[in-house]
Amino acid sequence: MLSADTATLRTALLAAVTTVRPQPGLIAGDRSFADLGLDSLDRLVLVHTVEQATGVTVPDHVLAGARHVDDLLSYLDTVGPAADEDPAGPGAAETQLGVVDDGAVVGAGSRLWHQAQVAAGARIGADCTLGKGAYVGAGSQLGDRVKLGNYACVFGATIADDAMISPHAALLEDPAPRATTPDGRRKEHTDFDQCPVTVGRRATIGAGAMIAPGVTVGHDALVAIGAVVVRDVLPYALVAGNPARQCGWVCTCGRTLADTLRCPRCSRGYIRHGDELHLLGDPADACDG
Numbered sequence: 001m002l003s004a005d006t007a008t009l010r011t012a013l014l015a016a017v018t019t020v021r022p023q024p025g026l027i028a029g030d031r032s033f034a035d036l037g038l039d040s041l042d043r044l045v046l047v048h049t050v051e052q053a054t055g056v057t058v059p060d061h062v063l064a065g066a067r068h069v070d071d072l073l074s075y076l077d078t079v080g081p082a083a084d085e086d087p088a089g090p091g092a093a094e095t096q097l098g099v100v101d102d103g104a105v106v107g108a109g110s111r112l113w114h115q116a117q118v119a120a121g122a123r124i125g126a127d128c129t130l131g132k133g134a135y136v137g138a139g140s141q142l143g144d145r146v147k148l149g150n151y152a153c154v155f156g157a158t159i160a161d162d163a164m165i166s167p168h169a170a171l172l173e174d175p176a177p178r179a180t181t182p183d184g185r186r187k188e189h190t191d192f193d194q195c196p197v198t199v200g201r202r203a204t205i206g207a208g209a210m211i212a213p214g215v216t217v218g219h220d221a222l223v224a225i226g227a228v229v230v231r232d233v234l235p236y237a238l239v240a241g242n243p244a245r246q247c248g249w250v251c252t253c254g255r256t257l258a259d260t261l262r263c264p265r266c267s268r269g270y271i272r273h274g275d276e277l278h279l280l281g282d283p284a285d286a287c288d289g
């Protein structure tokens with residue numbers, strides 16, 4: 001291995017550390033990740049950054065066993081710069097530490113953290129993020145840049161681009177849930193009623209919220225923490241409680257709108273048409289998502 005290549009890898013790694021967690025001074029290889037304030041997710045970002053800069057992939061077991069920057073440097077020293085060609089092929093998903101079942105489709109650039117799972121028959125788009133333990137069940141369709149928080153559960157739902165399902169939220173599918181059939185037979189997948197949830201573009205489902213089967217959450221809507229949603233949610237609506245009721249409107253940036261229907265943060269303005277809200281000056285708004 002050429003020393004110049006090793007030096008390049010070392011430089012790339014140390015630069016990546018400061019990218020993930022900006023440091024006031026120079027980073028030495030003997031600094032522990034804990035001292036640098038890098039948690040496990042930061043470390044995943046770190047090795048991804050190194051991978052982009054050098055083409056070297058750090059295996060999961062190496063990352064899991066690394067405690068110091070030097071541990072990764074030692075590994076990089078042993079492998080050297082990678083060949084230009086990605087063995088997984090162009091556009092392959094970075095599944096990282098999650099599980100993609102046979103028959104599932106995961107778009108390019110999407111990431112699965114520890115124990116996240118995409119079940120057979122599910123499809124997720126590009127650049128999605130699935131947090132630790134997140135689950136996407138059969139029949140689910142996720143657009144691009146969708147974010148699922150830790151332990152979010154999606155059963156068969158259709159989720160548009162840029163939507164966010166916060167930690168521990170669940171999108172339910174079966175309106176008549178029973179473990180067995182009336183004659184006592186264990187239900188198989190085909191025995192369940194499928195009445196999935198639909199989530200519009202840029203909508204956010206708050207942490208721990210439960211969305212009942214068949215509900216449609218409109219684009220840019222915001223479901224509050226712990227809400228139990230049993231009815232459809234209008235675009236831009238803010239809903240909270242059990243059962244969830246509308247208690248306001250939210251801007252596309254996520255901030256609650258003032259009574260004037262103008263956002264106090266980004267100054268976007270809105271107008272009411274009957275029960276619906278529309279963004280002023282955006283002709284694409286009314287039919288978006």
Ligand SMILES: [Zn+2]
Nearest residue numbers: 251253263266
């Ligand atoms: Zn705003």
